[in-house]
Amino acid sequence: MTRQFTYSGSPAHIVFGNGASAEVGAWVERLGCKRALVLSTPHQAADGEALADRLGRFAAGTFSGAAMHTPVDVTEAAMRKATEVNADCVVALGGGSTTGLGKAIAYRTDLPQIVIPTTYAGSEVTPILGQTENGVKTTVRDAKILPEVVIYDPGLTTGLPVAMSVTSGLNAMAHAAEALYAQDRNPVSTLMATEGLRALKAALPILTGEPRNLEARGDALYGAWLCGTVLGAVGMALHHKICHTLGGSFDMPHAETHAVMLPHTIGFNAAAVPELLEPVAVLFGDGAGSGLHDFASSVGAPLTLRELGLKQGDLDRAAGIATQNPYWNPRPFDRAAIRALLQDAWEGRRPQD
Numbered sequence: 001m002t003r004q005f006t007y008s009g010s011p012a013h014i015v016f017g018n019g020a021s022a023e024v025g026a027w028v029e030r031l032g033c034k035r036a037l038v039l040s041t042p043h044q045a046a047d048g049e050a051l052a053d054r055l056g057r058f059a060a061g062t063f064s065g066a067a068m069h070t071p072v073d074v075t076e077a078a079m080r081k082a083t084e085v086n087a088d089c090v091v092a093l094g095g096g097s098t099t100g101l102g103k104a105i106a107y108r109t110d111l112p113q114i115v116i117p118t119t120y121a122g123s124e125v126t127p128i129l130g131q132t133e134n135g136v137k138t139t140v141r142d143a144k145i146l147p148e149v150v151i152y153d154p155g156l157t158t159g160l161p162v163a164m165s166v167t168s169g170l171n172a173m174a175h176a177a178e179a180l181y182a183q184d185r186n187p188v189s190t191l192m193a194t195e196g197l198r199a200l201k202a203a204l205p206i207l208t209g210e211p212r213n214l215e216a217r218g219d220a221l222y223g224a225w226l227c228g229t230v231l232g233a234v235g236m237a238l239h240h241k242i243c244h245t246l247g248g249s250f251d252m253p254h255a256e257t258h259a260v261m262l263p264h265t266i267g268f269n270a271a272a273v274p275e276l277l278e279p280v281a282v283l284f285g286d287g288a289g290s291g292l293h294d295f296a297s298s299v300g301a302p303l304t305l306r307e308l309g310l311k312q313g314d315l316d317r318a319a320g321i322a323t324q325n326p327y328w329n330p331r332p333f334d335r336a337a338i339r340a341l342l343q344d345a346w347e348g349r350r351p352q353d
């Protein structure tokens, strides 16, 4: 078959290197800005303050209220702060939650964003924003949401706890695995996805023993960039739909849920498109799903939905919600198939494919 594809490159600036975050002031200036509002979670407030100190005259203030799932009331509080300090850009330091807050502000104001990621979630390179209001999570995609500059500085990630490093890394790998069979995949997305999986597969086992290993931190962050980029570039399928359902309707923790579901959803789809998932099978084992299960187990990831707190009695409802709106997946499925898949993930059974 002759090649046929569409490829659109992301317009963001990506800066990568140990110590690269020291350049954040220069990037504020290069964006034509003078007054950055530095964002963080409460947990990383001290890091946010330290970054503001380093920004010196380019720092207008800090806001350290970022929270999971980007609640709209937090965004509104941050926007009041941005107005009060006359901010002309935002600098988000942290994981997907802080990045989400910066995106939510940019979506409403078009203020330029600089993101300094400290997890492997990958949100910093997507034009996608998920936000919550009155308990309902909605997702929007808009060019204004994509951060203008991303600074990856491995030195800032050495304190990411091992358990979070593992689950966040598997969260990133889920973007890449689904990108391999995306309907709108292209040769570049497949290259990036495969390289992202390779880099994280190499880094995570090292980080479990040596969390301060800078080279492995750099590899993991490099993998996260590649995996996040394909998340922003091509469509996701069953895996992301199920994780979205479990996060949105059952308040399950984001990265941990991705980590538990990954071997099951990929194993399920491997039965239909083994040739597209071959990079996963080659990297992790004979079967893409069983290989991912063994890898996740070897790095100490959670393996069951049960240990994440989901009740067995919730599985019927979860299967119902996940199959409510038909959407594309490489393997057709019905409610019974997803119910069985969720049971396997609840128990942590090793997938066959």
Ligand code: NAD
Pocket (backbone or CB within 6 Å): 041, 042, 043, 044, 067, 068, 069, 070, 094, 095, 096, 097, 098, 100, 118, 119, 120, 121, 122, 123, 124, 126, 128, 129, 130, 156, 157, 158, 159, 160, 161, 168, 231, 254, 255
């Ligand atoms: P997170 O940002 O919620 O971080 C979890 C906790 O870890 C926070 O308290 C944070 O401050 C802390 N933390 C982060 N980095 C740390 C570090 N280096 N050292 C110590 N503590 C650190 O978790 P996450 O998994 O990165 O992000 C999850 C959120 O991101 C979810 O809301 C999810 O929906 C969203 N997300 C969005 C996209 C997208 O493209 N829109 C992609 C992936 C994730």
